Amino acid sequence: MRSDDLFTSLETIVGPGGILTSTADTAAYNLEHRGNFPGRALAVVRPRTTAEVSAVIKACAHARTPIIPQGGNTGLVGGSTPDDSGQEVVLSLERMRRIRQVNPLDNTITVESGCILQSVQEAATAHGRMFPLTLGSEGSATIGGNLSTNAGGDQVIRYGNTREQALGLEVVLADGSILNGLSPLRKDNSGYDLKHLFIGGEGTLGVITAATLKLYPLLRQQATAWIAVQDARQAVALLARLRDVLGDRITAFEIMARATVDLVLRHFPDLQEPLPGSRPWILLVDVSDTSVRYPLQEEFQLALAESMEQGLILDAAVASSERQSQTMWQIRASIPEAQRKEGPSLKHDISVPIPRIADFIDATVPKMSAIVPGIQCITFGHVGDGNLHFNQSMPPGMAKESFLAQADAIHDLVHETAAHMQGSISAEHGIGRQKQEIFMHYKDPVAISAMYRIKAALDPENLFNPGRLLPLRNS
Known part of the structure; x- marks a missing residue:
């Protein structure tokens, strides 16, 4: 089918x-927000219903035209933008925003x-419930994209990734064809649980058009603390201690290196650190x-006081108001923008078993400084699930x-160390196009083979996000 026939x-x-x-109309869909992986779509199609999505996919399949599913285009690994061939159709779900029930x-x-x-x-709150997934891009990221990348966020320690929701x-x-699996059941032991193929599948196996998600009771009490610790080992030990005392009431447990906090304060001078002095590591809990x-809050303060007596904490400040809590979290949320203002940087989204977090940091930072003397390690992340940025x-x-010339050596060091500690080279950002080479290098070959077979079974013509997540293979 010719392009003009397909457009019709x-x-x-x-x-x-x-x-x-037109070039002007499609520009925002061709480039992800970091400016990486620029492309050129043949067209951007924006259906309003699942039936329209189905018809669009049939038309593209008939024309043998690749389809790039796209949500809010907030991804970080080049998995939701077209390539520069001008032969791929972006299927934007942005007009499918209905809350069905x-x-x-x-x-x-x-x-x-x-x-x-x-x-x-907001819809959950209006009905006296809470949807717990929270991300820095929550004002623009879509549920379909969250599901396709199995997004994480700050509250994974308590509620789990998007997959759990x-x-x-x-x-x-x-x-x-439309797979209608919108079941609200918590228990359904009737064959393969097919939804898990598409969650984290990065749009390579099917186009998610709707989801039934879990809701939770509204939170009626919250407390936030800015905690200084000596090192990452103390952070892990404190997490274990607080879990013993507070159980699953720990909602977030974030870590930031001193260089990370200083970077934010340097670029956002209106922000003030809650504790005086330059402590080596900061936890936001x-x-x-x-x-x-x-x-x-009283129970939390008592647990922190006891932890300080046990030598797990150097100092702590508990927010006395919601505004103070928001200020603490603003420092954490400002890290990516501060690093952008600082200049060129290298980024890694890895995970290791929680007890190995300190081992990973100890094993990489000195070797990294040997490769690039004076390099600034901007370390932060989610201690509760082992995910470090x-x-x-x-x-x-x-x-x-000169800095970027050492990028491969830095990447190799980080990924090799994570893999050696039974970690992952991608914790919550996915693979897309950015991480394919290291994904193929470190992922179990049997798992890779199984993924290709699943892809071939569900998308035999390789029309959904070709060359994303799984590299193209010569036929």
Whole structure:
């Protein structure tokens, strides 16, 4: 089928406003927000219903035209933008934003995949419930994208990744058929649980059009603490101690190296650190409870005092108001922008077993400094799930070209050390196009083979996100 014939078919399906073809109209869909992986879409198609998605996929399949599913385009690894061939159709779900049902008695919400994460949170709150997924991009990221990348966030320690929030999915397959799996059931032992193929599948196996998600009771008590510790080993020990005392009421447990906090304060001078002095490592800890029967903040403060007596804490400041809590979290949320302002940087999203976090840091930082003397290790992340955002900024005065020339050596060191400690080279950002080489190098070959076989079974013509996650193979 010629391009103009395909355009006619697509416009018939989605209407004149549902297809974009001009360079100006498609520009925002061709480039992810960091400016990496620029591409050029043949067209951007924006259906409003699952039936339209199905018809679009059938038309593209008939024309043998690759499809790039796209949500809020907030991904970080080049998995949701077209390549520069001008032959791929971007299938944007941005107009599918309907909240189909909220069931407080069943603690479920069913939403279309183009729903903005923040809108889902607000819909849950309006019905006296909470949807716990929280991300820095929650004002623009979509549920479909969250599911396709199995997004993490700050509250994984208590509620789990996006995968744990999904009860059922509606998915359009490569032949245009619709897999209707929008079940609210917690228990359904009737064969393969197919939804898990598409969660974290990065749009390579099917297009998620709707999801039934778990809701939770509203939190009625919350407390936040800014905690200084000597090193990452103390951080892990404190996590274990607080878990013994507070159980699953620990909602977030974030770590930041001194260089990371200093970087934020340097670029955002209006922010003030809650504790005086330059302590080596900082923890940002949230605890919460759905009950008001017992005063949580008092229990939290007592646990911190006892931990200080045990030598696990250097100092701590507990927020006395919601505003103070927000200020603490603003420092954490400002890290990516501060690093952007600082200049060229290298970024890693790795995970290791929680007891090995300190071992990983100890094993990499000295070797990294040997490769690039004066390198700034901007370390932060989620201690509760072993996920570190282990980034490096260029030393002051160093030429950008000289710094980037050492990128491969730095990447190899980080990924080899993570793999040696039974970790992962991608904790929550996915593979996309950015991490394919290291994914193929470190992933179990049997797992890779199984993934290719699943891809071939569900998408035999390789039309869904070809060359993303799984590299293209010569036939």
